[in-house]
Amino acid sequence: MLAGAIVWILVVRRLTARSWESGSETGDVGAIRAAPARLGLWVFLAIVTSLFGLFLSAYSMRSHHGDWSHVTLPDVLWVNTALLVLGSISMQLARHAVGRGLPQRLKLGLGAGGLFTIAFLAGQLVAWGQLRDSGHFIQGDPATAFFYLLTAVHGMHLLGGLWVWGRTMARLLRGTELVDLRLSVELCTVYWHYLLLVWIVLFGALTYL
């Protein structure tokens, strides 16, 4: 809310400029001063938020119909959640390490972050298998179909993240200067935290809605 208000005030200040009066204040470009990739990532996160928001509103609209039946989610999802939290923490450590210029710690953090995430994805596959063995598959009730769909979309976003992670990792192992890796590690971390948040919201919605 507060952030929204600040953005709003900034926007209004910029948009009430009397542009027809040609002033001399050419020093101010008015551009947001951040690396383009960082702004690009935030715009991308807004799009992904819209995507998941729409999936979730579809889910919630459907779940309010009278014939909705819940699926009992496999318990392994709790383990998976813990794995993803660990992944996020590792990425945060990596970010910390790259800021302070500690290559060993960076390798450890970044490596662990990726491995925990791969473990999370494997765990999701286990959950899919368990659910199918218990007789629920996508052709059955809509609740199960939604579970497969939402976890699949979330997993695909993680795979995309892992691709960037892999490239960053390769650059790190090839001995790229830490300064040049800083932005990549930082953006990966933001993306990982974001996808953890998405997973927690999805998990909550699938459990309680």
Place this chain on the structure above:
Amino acid sequence: MAYVAIADRDAPIHDPHTFFLKYIWSQDHKVIAIQYAVVAIFVGLVALVLSGLMRLQLGFPDTFHFIDPNHYYQFITMHGMIMVIYLLTALFLGGFGNYLIPLMCGARDMVFPYMNMLSFWVYLLAVLVLLSSFFVPGGPTGAGWTLYPPQAVLPGTPGQGLGIILMLVSLAMFIVAFTMGGLNYVTTTLQARCRGMTLMRMPLSVWGIFMATILGLLAFPALLVSAVMMTLDGTLGTSFFMPAVMSMGEQLDHQGGSPLLFQHLFWFFGHPEVYIVALPAFGIVSDLLSTHARKNIFGYRMMVWAILAIGALSFVVWAHHMYVSGMNPYFGFFFATTTLIIAVPTAIKVYNWVLTLWKGDIHLTVPMLFAIGFIFTFIHGGLTGLFLGNVTVDLPLSDTYFVVGHFHMVMGVSPILVVFGAIYHWYPKITGRMWNLKLGKLHFWLTFLGTYAIYLPMHYLGILGVPRRYYALGDTAFIPDSVHSINAAITIAALMVAAAQVVFLYNMIVSLRKGEKAPPNPWGATTLEWQTPDTPPKHGNWGPKLPVVHRWAYDYSVPGAKQDFIPQNEPVDPHMTTGRDHGVHR
């Protein structure tokens, strides 16, 4: 500061030498823009031919035996989808957005050129997948451009097997392409503007394209969600949208899906889509009117705010496309209210366009003719929108030709007129050549009057109750004979308008070689793209030094100035009062 790092470095961003890297696998925003535009116009011509075939059937039923009902529905579907998404969205954002944003903002290129290039190639792939559906067994889908389930995936609808799947896959690809492009347009507008180019000094074209891109980035996911879920329904047998249903006398395996859910998702995308097409048109037409009337745009700040307001409101009006779905009356009341509210900022824009012309030094150039034509068609299309925005009026009119007339006027003809105006306006900068003036005027009058001859009678047909979506009217009691004559007349007008586009294509292609050499700034425009050192602009746009902006984009006919326009990058003369102050004292 950031702009120095990304824009004003000495070496060019990349320097391609081979023909292939320069013109095909290119990362230059101008080349990508032209690639986008050429593909969009090509696929638009396909859709134009499809509409001609539909009109032949409607105007002269029982004459053209190769058009059977299945083909007719396939033509409708492909015509609608291609025109709205693959032509208008791609041309305005991928074409004009790519060309104009870096040039008007004073940047060397988009901030992510490689992604920009990928955006075009994925778009091309989406178009090819879409067109390939003409050649698969069963043909393209005939579900209507809204693709409503359950009929879209049920037997009986043409293209039920591969056709619909290819359509959904193609849409998903288009959305990926658009997202890659859109990230560029937003980030470039926010970050790569040259020194002095504040947000409130940006030309309205950039504002329109920028806001439309934001709408697209937030709304296209809704289409993606519905496309993914419907693909799963059609291939893996899930039941997101498919209720328990009997088809061809058989109970299908689907159960428990909600077709209404699809409608909500589709129109949550579908209505912002109208403004994704309209906002760039609004922005571009503002610049055309101001430039060719030699007068500053009236109410610049209000124009920007109206663009923002329309953008925000466009997300809360979607259900006015669904009044006939049997919704709760309070729900309908809410959406009728928001729909009428959105008319307020839209009307502000129309007033401001007209007031820009007031006492202007109007030059009736070809781009100006198209811009003024747009004001006419947009007012007409907008006024019929007020009828349809009300639930009680919409219900009887919803399934008639009134709706066809309305939306073709407001989001078919109007944006297309702006597209033509914009092409005529920027062609000298893009190609370095002028086009043939007489042919341009001929093209305008044939198109402008022709479209009225097509769409005005449709409103009348709609009020008579002639239903849309019908392959043939047959001998229906309440439909008088005059309807058949009108239909024949509409068809003749439509074929003439289609033929007029040959004049346009001929003019554009022949002028590439035979046109006069264009001066760098033939219209005397203020915006940065006309101040480039080379025409057409070279790679990197600005030569060794980036421009610096000292004023807004609309300093036309400033009293006391040497010429009747002052380019944005011209420094402020301390001895001259600004135009506004001077105007007050007069």
